[in-house]
Amino acid sequence: MKIQGQIYLPGDKSISHRALMIASLSKKTSIIRNLASGKDVESTGDCLKKCNISISGKTNIEKIITGYTFQNPKNELDCGNSGTTIRLLSGLLASRKIKATLIGDESLSKRPMGRIIRPLLKMNLSINAKNNKTPISIEKSEIKSIDYQSEISSAQVKSAVLFAGLGATNKTTYQEPFLSRNHTEIMLKSVGADIDIYDNKTSIRGMSKPLSPLNMRIPADPSTAAFFAGAVALLPQSELIIKNLLTNPTRFEFFNAIKSMGVGVDILSENFEGGECVSDIFIKNKRLRSISIEKSKVPSLIDEIPILSVIATQADGKTIIRGAEELRVKESDRIESILFNLRNMGAIVEEFNDGFSIEGPSKLNGTTIRTFGDHRIAMAFTIAGLVANGKTKLDNYECIDISFPEFFNTLRNIIK
Ligand code: S3P
Numbered sequence: 001m002k003i004q005g006q007i008y009l010p011g012d013k014s015i016s017h018r019a020l021m022i023a024s025l026s027k028k029t030s031i032i033r034n035l036a037s038g039k040d041v042e043s044t045g046d047c048l049k050k051c052n053i054s055i056s057g058k059t060n061i062e063k064i065i066t067g068y069t070f071q072n073p074k075n076e077l078d079c080g081n082s083g084t085t086i087r088l089l090s091g092l093l094a095s096r097k098i099k100a101t102l103i104g105d106e107s108l109s110k111r112p113m114g115r116i117i118r119p120l121l122k123m124n125l126s127i128n129a130k131n132n133k134t135p136i137s138i139e140k141s142e143i144k145s146i147d148y149q150s151e152i153s154s155a156q157v158k159s160a161v162l163f164a165g166l167g168a169t170n171k172t173t174y175q176e177p178f179l180s181r182n183h184t185e186i187m188l189k190s191v192g193a194d195i196d197i198y199d200n201k202t203s204i205r206g207m208s209k210p211l212s213p214l215n216m217r218i219p220a221d222p223s224t225a226a227f228f229a230g231a232v233a234l235l236p237q238s239e240l241i242i243k244n245l246l247t248n249p250t251r252f253e254f255f256n257a258i259k260s261m262g263v264g265v266d267i268l269s270e271n272f273e274g275g276e277c278v279s280d281i282f283i284k285n286k287r288l289r290s291i292s293i294e295k296s297k298v299p300s301l302i303d304e305i306p307i308l309s310v311i312a313t314q315a316d317g318k319t320i321i322r323g324a325e326e327l328r329v330k331e332s333d334r335i336e337s338i339l340f341n342l343r344n345m346g347a348i349v350e351e352f353n354d355g356f357s358i359e360g361p362s363k364l365n366g367t368t369i370r371t372f373g374d375h376r377i378a379m380a381f382t383i384a385g386l387v388a389n390g391k392t393k394l395d396n397y398e399c400i401d402i403s404f405p406e407f408f409n410t411l412r413n414i415i416k
Contacts, residue, residue: 011218295323
């Protein structure tokens with residue numbers, strides 16, 4: 001078995017959420033092509049519609065959005081499984097003086113919301129959440145600007161504060177330890193927001209008028225592409241071209257990491273779309289060696305750590321990932337869910353509070369994967385199954401629909 005071919009993937013999930021939200025701040029019509037197809041982005045669209053934003057058109061063709069028509073929703077806003085939806089929308093709706101209650105599924109209800117509540121309270125938002133967890137209720141408030149230094153590198157917190165800052169009159173400044181994904185800043189700048197970006201520090205002033213509309217084709221999601229690149233890394237003689245991939249450096253660290261592990265990663269072209277870098281890339285199987293990932297690199301590959309861990313089981317030597325304690329508060333505790341499944345498949349691992357090590361290469365045995373309802377665990381361990389002895393099954397296939405319903409079809413098309 002090997003991987004061969006060329007793939008076009010749905011648009012990046014992080015950019016898709018932001019595209020819908022930022023388009024809602026324009027009175028003119030925005031057109032967004034290649035929006036991410038999973039349930040998470042659907043949740044964002046549904047919540048915005050409940051706030052009287054007009055969204056029509058097909059996800060995989062083009063979405064047409066006309067905004068600046070916010071009204072209080074009649075019912076609760078259901079953010080489903082999506083941390084990006086609940087955290088970013090809290091800031092966005094605060095800036096529009098909307099009164100709303102945001103709810104989510106069982107996994108989202110366990111995740112920490114204090115990280116957005118603390119800065120939003122400082123911005124004078126009236127916000128309530130029992131034990132800093134979902135549901136979150138916000139009231140119409142006069143938003144004030146802040147100068148905020150975050151202790152964590154989180155694009156969701158950063159975006160919540162920048163969005164809320166659009167509702168203040170003065171300048172809001174946000175600084176983080178290491179630069180997290182910067183799509184909010186790039187997109188806001190592209191539609192005329194008053195924003196200054198200096199590496200890991202960003203300042204924004206309130207919106208005095210509606211933003212310009214967006215017209216964008218969203219580049220392919222590198223977090224989704226990582227699973228197929230992972231299959232290439234694991235299966236000898238594999239080669240794959242990934243078309244129109246988002247290659248923003250705040251998202252590209254997984255590809256740099258597998259390149260350091262020996263995998264062939266070549267950038268075939270370079271373009272820009274809405275201020276974001278987009279490339280066709282060529283991935284080629286080569287012998288794998290281990291790698292160490294340190295804290296400063298973690299924000300730029302955080303969502304790819306499940307598949308990176310699977311790749312590490314087949315690399316010569318000990319792979320060490322540290323400074324990744326944020327994995328504990330993702331859709332599942334990903335340190336636990338990765339190690340639980342790797343151990344079950346026969347890999348040699350050691351757990352730390354902030355990461356783990358994996359001793360490779362080791363033979364993997366097929367088993368039933370416990371997904372913990374986490375889409376990235378489900379996809380990473382499906383790829384592990386390609387190199388395992390015997391059958392690998394998932395305890396939950398549905399959770400893949402959160403980010404990438406076309407996962408199995410895409411995989412089937414490139415397995416030769
Ligand atoms: C995201 C930011 C990251 C990432 C998540 C999506 C975003 O989370 O893990 O999947 O779209 O802003 P944090 O901002 O909490 O690190």
